[in-house]
Structures are given as C-alpha cells and as structure tokens.
Amino acid sequence: MQAKPTALKVLDIASILVLAISTYLALFFAPTELVMGAVQRVFYFHIGTAWVGLLGFILAAGSGIIYLITKDMKWDRFEVAAVEVSTVFFFLTIVLGSIWARPAWNTWWTWDPRLTTAAITELIYIAYFMLRQGIDDPERRARFGAVYTLLGGVSAPVTFMVIRLFRSIHPVVIGAANANQEKMSMTPDMRVAFFFALFAFTVIFIDLIWHRLRLGNMEEKVEQLKLKVSM
Amino acid sequence: MKRSSPSLLKATLAIVQKDLAAEFRSRELISAMLVFSLLVILIFNFALELDIKVRQSVTAGVLWTTFAFAGTLGLNRSMSVEKDRGCIDGLLLAPVDRSAIYFGKAISNLAFMLIVEAIVLPVYSMLYNVNLFRLDLLGVILLGSIGYTAVGTLLSAMAVQTRTRDVLLPILLFPIAVPVLLASVKASNGLLAGAEFAEVLTPLNILIVYDIVFIAVAFMVFDFVVEE
Numbered sequence: 147m148q149a150k151p152t153a154l155k156v157l158d159i160a161s162i163l164v165l166a167i168s169t170y171l172a173l174f175f176a177p178t179e180l181v182m183g184a185v186q187r188v189f190y191f192h193i194g195t196a197w198v199g200l201l202g203f204i205l206a207a208g209s210g211i212i213y214l215i216t217k218d219m220k221w222d223r224f225e226v227a228a229v230e231v232s233t234v235f236f237f238l239t240i241v242l243g244s245i246w247a248r249p250a251w252n253t254w255w256t257w258d259p260r261l262t263t264a265a266i267t268e269l270i271y272i273a274y275f276m277l278r279q280g281i282d283d284p285e286r287r288a289r290f291g292a293v294y295t296l297l298g299g300v301s302a303p304v305t306f307m308v309i310r311l312f313r314s315i316h317p318v319v320i321g322a323a324n325a326n327q328e329k330m331s332m333t334p335d336m337r338v339a340f341f342f343a344l345f346a347f348t349v350i351f352i353d354l355i356w357h358r359l360r361l362g363n364m365e366e367k368v369e370q371l372k373l374k375v376s377m
Numbered sequence: 378m379k380r381s382s383p384s385l386l387k388a389t390l391a392i393v394q395k396d397l398a399a400e401f402r403s404r405e406l407i408s409a410m411l412v413f414s415l416l417v418i419l420i421f422n423f424a425l426e427l428d429i430k431v432r433q434s435v436t437a438g439v440l441w442t443t444f445a446f447a448g449t450l451g452l453n454r455s456m457s458v459e460k461d462r463g464c465i466d467g468l469l470l471a472p473v474d475r476s477a478i479y480f481g482k483a484i485s486n487l488a489f490m491l492i493v494e495a496i497v498l499p500v501y502s503m504l505y506n507v508n509l510f511r512l513d514l515l516g517v518i519l520l521g522s523i524g525y526t527a528v529g530t531l532l533s534a535m536a537v538q539t540r541t542r543d544v545l546l547p548i549l550l551f552p553i554a555v556p557v558l559l560a561s562v563k564a565s566n567g568l569l570a571g572a573e574f575a576e577v578l579t580p581l582n583i584l585i586v587y588d589i590v591f592i593a594v595a596f597m598v599f600d601f602v603v604e605e
Contacts, residue, residue, distance in 0.1 A: 214601055270552040277549060280539030290535050293598045297528065297553050300594055304556040308563070308583055 154356055161353040168194070168346035171339040179336075185249050190339050192242040194347035195235045202232025202351065203267065207299030210292035219366070222288035225295060226278075227358035231351060233271045240264055259309035266305055270298040284369075385480075388473035392481025396455065397488060406454050410493045414447040418501060432505055437565035440501065440509075441521070441558055444494060445551075448525055451489045453546050455482065456533040469603060479599040483530040483592075490522050507569070514568050517577075520584040521561030524591060528553055531595040534602050560584045 172190035179186035206228040213221035243261070244254045255261065274294050281287040332340060383391070400406055421439045425431060459465040459482075468478050498518075502509045529550055536546040560580040567577040 214598070266552050266555050273548045273552055276541070276545065277535070277539065280541040280545060282540070286538065289601045289604070290538075293531075293535065293601055294549065296598065297531075297591075297594065300590060301553045301556060304583065304587055304590070305559070308556045308559045308580070 148360075150360075154353075154360075157349070157353045157356065161350045164342075164346035164349050168339075168343045171342050176336045176339040177333055182250055185246055188242050188246045190343040191347075192239055192246065193340065194343035195242065196239040197344055198347045198351035199232045199236035199239055201348075202228040202235065202355075203271070203295075203299065203302075206232065206295045210295040210299075213288060213292045214296075219284070219288060222291065223359060223362035223366070224355075225288075225291060227355045227362060229271050229274060229295065230358060231354045233268065233275075235347075235351070236264065236268055236271075240268065257309075259306055262309050263302060263306040267298070267302050270294075270302065274298065383473060385474050385477050388471075388477035389480040389484065392468070392478060393484045393488070396481070396485035400485075400489065406451055407489055407492055409454070410447040410451045410489065411496055413450055414443050414493055414497045415500065417443045417446055418497070418504075427505065432507070433570070434566075436501075436505070436507060436509075436569055437562045440497075440565065441562050443497065444490065444518075444522070445525065445554070445558055447493055447497075448486075448490050448522075448529060449547050449550060451493070452486055452526070452529040452533040452550075453536070453543065455486055455489070456530075456537045457542065460537045465603070469605070475600050475603060476596050478603065479530065479534075479595060482534070483526055483595075486530050487522055487526040490526055491519070494518060494522065511568065513574060514565060517561060517564045517568065517581065517584070520581070520588060521557055524557035524584060524588045525554055527588065527592045527595055528557075531599060531602065534599070538602075557584065557587050560587065 168190070172187050176187065176190070178184055206225045209221045209225040209228065212218075213225060240261075243264075247256070248254050274291065277294055278287050278291050281290060418439065421427065421442070425435060425439070427435070427439070459468070469475070498509045501507075529546075532549045532553070533546050536542050536549060539545055560583045564577045564580040564584065567580070
C-alpha cells in the first residue's frame with residue numbers, strides 16, 4: 147500500500163484548523179443578527195456546505211463529459227468522488243437550512259424553489275448510486291454514471307426555473323431576483339465569517355475528494371489483484 | 378458489392394413500423410397501460426374525493442400523474458421486450474446509425490403514450506363532466522409527452538441493462554422528468570381554469586426548451602448507452 151502523501155497529511159491538518167477557525171468566526175466573532183437573532187449563525191455553514199455541494203455536482207457533470215470523450219477510468223473515479231462528497235454536503239445544507247427555517251419561517255420545510263430543487267437534486271444523485279449499484283461491468287457502470295450525471299446536471303437548472311414560477315420566500319444574499327424578495331445585508335464582520343466559511347469548506351472539500359480518489363485508486367488495484375489471482 | 382445503408386429517416390420509420398406492427402398484433406402493452414391508467418384514476422377518485430370543487434384544482438395533477446405512471450409502464454416494457462428476446466442485439470448489428478434506434482423507440486413509445494391518452498381523456502371527460510378536448514390543452518399534452526418519452530426512452534435503455542431493472546426506471550426517470558411534469562401540470566391547470574393563453578406562455582416555453590434540450594442530449598449520448 148502506498149503511504150499517505152505528505153501534502154494530503156498537511157491538507158488534513160489544514161482542514162481541521164480552518165473548520166475550527168470558521169466555527170469560532172461563525173459562533174463568536176460575527177455579530178448577532180438583529181431580526182433573526184442567534185439562529186442566523188447557522189447561515190455561515192449553510193452557505194459553505196451549499197457552495198461545495200453545488201461545486202461537486204458541476205465538477206461531476208464535467209468529469210462525466212470528459213470520461214465519455216476520453217474513456218479514461220480516472221475521470222470516472224473523480225466523478226464518483228465528487229458526487230459522493232457533494233451528496234453528503236448537500237444533505238448537510240438541507241438539514242442546516244431546516245434548522246434555520248424552523249424559527250425563521252415557523253416550519254421545517256416549505257416547497258420553495260430552492261428547497262424543492264435541492265431535494266430533487268439530492269434525489270437525482272441518490273438515484274445515481276442506485277444505478278451504479280445495479281451494474282457489474284465497471285466500464286458500463288462508468289458510461290451510465292457519466293450519462294446520468296450529465297442528464298442530472300441539465301435537468302436541475304430547468305427544475306429551478308420551473309419552480310421559480312411560483313413565489314419564493316428564500317432570502318437572497320447576492321443579487322435579489324426581484325424587489326419582493328427579502329434581502330439580507332451583512333456587516334463587515336459578518337462578511338469575514340461568511341467568506342472564511344466558503345474558504346474553509348472548499349479546503350475540506352478538496353481534502354475529502356482527495357481521500358476518496360485515493361480510496362478509488364486502491365479499490366481499482368484490489369480488483370486487478372483479484373483478477374490476477376483468479377486467473 | 379457494398380450496399381449503402383438506409384437513411385436515418387428510413388431506418389427510424391422502419392423501427393417505428395416494427396414496434397407498431399408488433400403492438401397491434403399482441404396489444405399487450407397498450408392494454409396494460411390503459412387498464413392501469415383507468416385504475417389509477419379510480420384510486421384517485423376515492424383517495425381525493427373528486428367532487429366538483431376539488432376537481433377544478435386537481436384535474437391537471439390527476440391526469441399527469443396517471444400519464445406519468447402509465448408511461449413508465451410502457452417505457453419499461455418496450456425496452457425489456459427488446460432485451461429479453463435478444464432483439465436489441467439484432468438492432469445494434471443493423472448497418473444503420475444508432476440514433477435511428479433511439480428515435481425509432483422514442484417515437485413508438487410516444488405513439489403508445491398518445492394512444493393511451495387519447496382513450497383516457499374522453500373517459501375522464503365523461504366520468505367527471507369536464508371538456509378536455511381543447512386544442513390548446515391537447516398541445517400541452519403533446520409537448521409534455523414528447524419530453525417525457527424523450528428522456529424516458531434513453532433512461533429505459535439504461536435501466537434494462539442493470540440488475541434491478543424493473544424498479545430502477547421510475548427512480549431514474551422521475552427526478553429528471555420533474556421539470557416536464559411540473560410545467561405540464563402548471564400549463565394544463567392554467568388552461569383548465571380558463572386563463573388567457575399569454576398567462577401559460579412561460580410554462581409552455583419551458584416545455585419546448587425541455588423537449589429540445591433533452592432530445593438533443595439523448596441523441597448525443599444514446600451511443601454510449603447501447604455500445605458494448
């Protein structure tokens with residue numbers, strides 16, 4: 147077995163550090179929001195996880211396309227890593243959002259465009275794992291996985307547009323779509339916590355993807371060794 | 378002597394003809410879809426207490442749920458027949474462009490779905506005394522069915538090649554088909570409530586965009602789905 151690369155070890159420690167700092171910034175450093183109170187602090191991690199969740203899905207669709215063109219299994223492993231890590235982060239986003247929504251909207255869940263799209267996107271990627279599980283041939287599994295992430299990547303924005311026809315109550319942080327939507331404004335201290343959370347989760351995301359890629363490579367090696375033994 | 382392969386249109390039509398001929402002899406797919414649709418409507422009747430007040434707001438939803446479920450049944454069957462009897466290998470060996478297979482299957486699936494809809498709509502109109510035969514509503518149903526079968530045909534070609542094929546198709550299809558179902562329900566609802574045509578233009582546009590985008594994507598990736 148290959149030893150863990152030093153860069154990955156450094157990244158592991160960096161991830162823990164930035165997570166700790168981000169927690170401190172979100173819970174103690176950022177001022178308490180006037181209207182919503184302490185519960186607003188969940189927002190920093192909510193945005194952080196949502197950002198890497200979406201980033202992962204875009205990367206997955208991209209690597210799916212590259213796989214279909216190059217037929218290099220490396221891209222398939224990257225796609226699986228991205229979808230797997232993002233599915234978890236996206237689930238966290240939904241949970242954190244619910245925690246915020248309970249006091250703010252007086253309900254855990256509402257069929258708002260963002261929430262609905264988030265739920266459907268999550269379902270698409272759960273279906274993705276079910277699809278892969280049902281296929282034994284690794285090459286076919288990779289092909290179908292790539293096709294499905296591509297379809298999911300195209301469908302999710304259209305879903306968002308359709309549901310947007312209904313009125314939205316989700317607060318908008320950057321660029322309000324129309325005047326009716328409530329706009330959140332941040333003080334400079336809040337902004338520090340906000341951008342640091344984005345940065346922190348990006349670091350954690352890269353770290354986890356790297357781990358998952360290593361795991362994928364090792365799986366591949368084990369498969370090959372098994373084949374060699376059985377031959 | 379090298380014979381030139383038939384054109385895409387000719388090959389597509391040949392596959393459609395084959396599917397329709399097989400179906401009109403056995404009638405197993407359409408009859409199953411049809412009976413299933415009527416049963417779904419029957420269940421909705423009791424589950425939702427479809428009295429005159431409720432009906433006004435849920436007719437579009439009931440119809441599209443019925444079409445979606447019956448459509449899944451048809452999509453699954455039309456592909457698994459090919460797979461079980463080894464016909465798909467024959468089709469793949471034919472010296473035609475693979476996209477002809479996709480378009481052929483998609484068109485025959487669409488035809489089955491439209492035939493079922495053509496029977497369900499008058500039955501529903503009769504049972505619940507609403508007039509569903511309006512040109513604009515039929516247009517929405519056509520657009521919705523095109524989008525649904527376009528992506529459904531591609532996904533059913535994937536689903537039949539997996540171990541869990543019978544349960545997998547709806548799981549794969551429904552989250553991807555959410556936009557087309559939502560836009561169809563929204564447009565149909567608006568039309569049934571007597572809205573102006575301009576008011577349902579946005580969902581209609583989304584339907585058209587969805588149809589074009591997904592036909593194009595399916596056309597591009599179908600080769601990867603059937604390749605051995």
